[in-house]
Amino acid sequence: MKIQFLGGVGTVTGSKTLIESDNGIRILIDCGLFQGNKETRQLNWQPLPILPSSIDYVLLTHGHLDHCGWLPRLVNQGFEGKIYCTSPTKAISQLILLDSGKIQEEEAEKANQEHYSRHIPAEPLYTVDQAEKVFPFFRVIQLDKTFDLDAEISARFFYASHILGACSIELNLEGKTLVFSGDIGRDQDDLLFKPVKPKKADYVFLESTYGDRLHPANIPMDDLERCINETIARGGNVIIPSFAVERAQTIMFLLWKLKQEGRIPEIPYIIDTPMGIRVIDLFTENRTWHKLKLEDCEAMCSMFSLITDFEETIETIYSDHPKVVIAASGMVTGGRVLSYLERYIVDDKNTVLIVGFQAEGTRGRKLIEGAKEIKIYGHYYPVNAQIIEIEGLSAHADQEDLLQWLSELETKPQNVFLVHGEQPSLLTLKNMVEHRYGFNCEVPYLQQMIEIN
Known part of the structure; x- marks a missing residue:
């Protein structure tokens, strides 16, 4: 052969x-x-x-x-x-x-x-x-x-x-x-x-x-807690580029656990990835493939605002209220996260939280390597936001x-x-x-x- x-x-x-x-x-x-x-x-x-x-x-x-x-x-x-x-x-x-x-x-x-x-x-x-x-x-x-x-x-x-x-x-x-x-x-x-x-x-x-x-011995929930609390305390927003499949659901799960334990504040938690929202349904339809109980999945989802319409995306982007947003794509190669970064990456109050592997040449890789500016849709934006990578979530x-x-x-x-x-x-x-x-x-x-x- x-x-x-x-x-x-x-x-x-x-x-x-x-x-x-x-x-x-x-x-x-x-x-x-x-x-x-x-x-x-x-x-x-x-x-x-x-x-x-x-x-x-x-x-x-x-x-x-x-x-x-x-x-x-x-x-x-x-x-x-x-x-x-x-x-x-x-x-x-x-x-x-x-x-x-x-x-x-x-x-x-x-x-x-x-x-x-x-x-x-x-x-x-x-x-x-x-x-x-x-x-x-x-x-x-x-x-x-x-x-x-x-x-x-x-x-x-x-x-x-x-x-x-x-x-x-x-x-x-x-x-x-x-x-x-x-x-x-x-x-x-x-x-x-x-x-x-x-x-x-x-x-x-x-x-x-x-x-x-090797994956580090850190506890990702602790890192998430610290990042969110520090960002919200300075009046910023946390933007989490995430793969819509499994990564987004894992981040949702960890945030839900933190919220249950009273470790993160009462602010808007937003999922802005229509595909990621549809994948949540697949978790409920394929329960033999994963550990998550149906009642936990329902409780977890109730914590988040689920955005599907791009007009809602624009409203969310221009909202002054501090918030946590999970948006695709995971390597910042496309998707709605780019629209958030156009507005938020220039402000040092905000945090871009990297939670997965970033391939060579992707925007996500450039961000964790310390890029001073980033190109989005043909325009360059200064990287003033805090760029934090939480390892151990891959x-x-x-x-x-x-x-x-x-x-x-x-x-x-x-x-x-x-x-x-x-x-x-x-x-x-x-x-x-x-x-x-x-x-x-x-x-x-x-x-x-x-x-x-």
Whole structure:
């Protein structure tokens, strides 16, 4: 068989791994969008090295944009196969794709109106209509049930934590077992259960987002409490850029616990991410996938003002009342959080609270690295607000969690390929895997093709 790395190598975005069996069946594991600096984003406009119409199946590990966000391009360019995933992943992917298409359209329109794009006219990578055309291709797969893709090819999805519906994938073909980790969650997560470890694998494709670091021993609730109280005391606002899926719900949960304990003030707490609000419904509809009780979910939601209409967003932005706002996107690459930052990032009374991983080249990464100004919609704004990062809230496994994920393999795999990580993380984790387990370990490069006999 042949395996080609079409994304998610040397970077934490754009995840795509192509498998071609000896009888010509082509399977794409994930189909993600590249995010980050301009050079990386430009890869989204490049065609695949094979015709999308020649791909038979897509298997999605989960519904984050960097794992499903290129599907509209794939379908628009001729894909007619099946997209297999869990039920929550299907629902989340549909929300993510619609939101992404809307943002693509809005940013292209804004660029044309304000003439800040070099492309005349600026065009969206894809539209809402093109996103909707992906939906008929989805096929829902049950957790832990082996299913056949072909007479000689089978697959199984098993629990990965990370976000609702996220799974690792076991693929069996040509007498070999390939395991794709997808994004692995943490053993200690406020909302989700522990990830399941693989028992057998000839080849492992392991994510490496936090391959060079351990999550700190801090208590995130204490950090949240301190940040909110200090900001409100000086008359400011707290803006929390957050991934709409799982991160937003985790922050809501922690704020609710703080409010219950009387540790944060009686001020407006606002969720301004329509997609994040819809994901709350998915938590109530998929209760076997997480720890949150129905009554706790309802009580938690009652604490927040849920904004869906953009006119309400504008009213909230221009309200002088101190408040806490959770708004997408998590890496500050788009979404409504940009509208808040246009007004609030210039004022030193305010705080921008970073609560998740920030990929290289994103606005979020630039903020935590100390940028003095930030570009939003073609305009530059001075960064006067307090930029605070609370570590320990990431939905990703850290280095030790990743190493432990390999610990129950019953036999030594022939190779471990490290993907979905930046170079320092990849190289550090490679050394750790080799040292602890003695496994052969490789860091592939973009477009690399390997053959397995």
